[in-house]
Amino acid sequence: MSNIRDVAREAGVSVATVSRALSDPEKVSQTSLNKVHSAIEKVGYRPNMLARSFRSAKSYAVVVLVPDITNPFFSEVIRSIEDRAQQKGYAVLLGDTRGLPEREKEYIRRVETRLADGVIQLRPDEPGKQSQIPKDVAFVNVCGCESTTGPRVRIDNRGAARSVVEYLISLGHKRIGVISGLSTNPHTVDRLAGYREALEAADLEFDPALIAEGDFTTWSGLNSAKQFCTMSNRPTAVFCMNDEMAIGAMQTFKSAGLRVPEDISVTGFDDISYARYCDPSLTTVTQPAEEMGKLSMDMLLRLIEGQDLAQEENVLPAEFVIRKSTNVPPKGD
Amino acid sequence: MSNIRDVAREAGVSVATVSRALSDPEKVSQTSLNKVHSAIEKVGYRPNMLARSFRSAKSYAVVVLVPDITNPFFSEVIRSIEDRAQQKGYAVLLGDTRGLPEREKEYIRRVETRLADGVIQLRPDEPGKQSQIPKDVAFVNVCGCESTTGPRVRIDNRGAARSVVEYLISLGHKRIGVISGLSTNPHTVDRLAGYREALEAADLEFDPALIAEGDFTTWSGLNSAKQFCTMSNRPTAVFCMNDEMAIGAMQTFKSAGLRVPEDISVTGFDDISYARYCDPSLTTVTQPAEEMGKLSMDMLLRLIEGQDLAQEENVLPAEFVIRKSTNVPPKGD
DNA sequence: TTGTAAGCGTTATCAA
């Protein structure tokens, strides 16, 4: 492997000139520039970026922490982050933590040891548990919640949930079930708050029996929905806190002989790509995944470069989209 | 930021001892070890891995090239690669190429410039086009095809496709449609070969009118399926070359008033997680995503470390799984 | 515009 010295020798100039020719060509005469370039060609020189990074004390890489890359909503956000990073000359280190704090720590250590310049985390803060992130690492949270602190990009989960439930109420539904995430998950907290706000605004009573706890997986949606099927006073609509659980729930309802949406309406959250292809297509909330990824990367870059953020919190608009999984309640209800 | 010299001073030993205490504790006396560790604690030392990488001329990172991270099958493979990499102390640089050769090249340049030690590519080689990968970069292909060259991990696409079609034939189907990927895609080539083999073995004639070309997206499956709906002599089963297209196709058939599987059977390929939750659940081929990721990472590590591969090609078993989207052909057919 | 030379924080070689 040839190095900058080989190029200098071949070109008959100093290493400084070669370095300048590469990083700041303005400062070099045309003659030298030509010599350097043909020498580079001749010896097949590839700059050692590891040396450059080391010398300039910047890795030009960022860690993206995600609980599960196979989650289709997360992978959309990540694709957008990666896209932006690439544009700006940064690499993305994938940090699939599987929800494990120790793995999270390992990845954060990568920035403490200079292998990355900052961290984007796709996840709401756990309440109570203090963030693992030391103060001196550049950090942005995306897809967080009202309780999230620090630089962050999110949507108004409570408001979005409220819109969904208000829509169901406007259709005439009075008993509206919920399939939630784990009750400790901040997304669950925010979205449940929105649900309760909508009920309250319509003078409907909150009934804890209508809340089924899932964990945001399709499988949990499938299971949680079962308890509604056998209920004497079955809800006529179910608000699911993400699309996967909604898809699972629809499966259960259909197996139980219930028609969606004629017998029971179902709504989701996120608008993953399958939401429009499932049967029936899903009424849900579109999160602006692309914009969220891009904005969070831009914020992180500002932080890395030591600039100030215009604002710590960015709440992006989510869109409520009505498809075919919702309808008026069945006659008699 | 403190460095190894600060630690050495604090501990009253030489930098060499500190370095050894960290990377090869066996070679250091217990006394020194203790002194070093408390000194590290005291000055808050974090080794600069960038310096270490530079000095040892290894980045401990690998690039994973993928056409689209939001593809659920790919993201499963990547999760497995990342998992293995993390175990072995390697980082994964995400390279979502969006199918663009220039982005691919940019990422490959990262290994030429020492920012990564090797590349795993999730994609079949384009036929004809010579690989972009220089001979001196450690490289493994995963999810490739029969035409793929170099170190590789794949399944027997042709054989798996043949099993699917043989099964349909065994149910009594005689007119079996295909929704393929782009005809230039090697996966299409292999899977189509399997389809033709199965027909031939059953003495059924190949009918080009039964082949609809898609591009592996749900949307294309949805569209391609339309041409079958209006056909005078409609196929009684459709072999789709991936699950997304199968899901799109089922959507189209159902909108056209056809029942799946009573009126028309549909099969997929890959067994993405949604395949078991769509309606009806999808008869498909399970690719061993986890094993493929793990094995490809292991092969790459051997290559990086200059060891020989037991074998260049690894063909892993795929499993044919029968769910509810297939049935005997309707009466009269 | 150019060249010389001093680092950056490690690891590795060689003596002690």
Add this chain to the structure above:
DNA sequence: TTGATAACGCTTACAA
């Protein structure tokens, strides 16, 4: 078992 010191390949004052 230790320590002094020379690399590693690059950038960047500082001088010329």
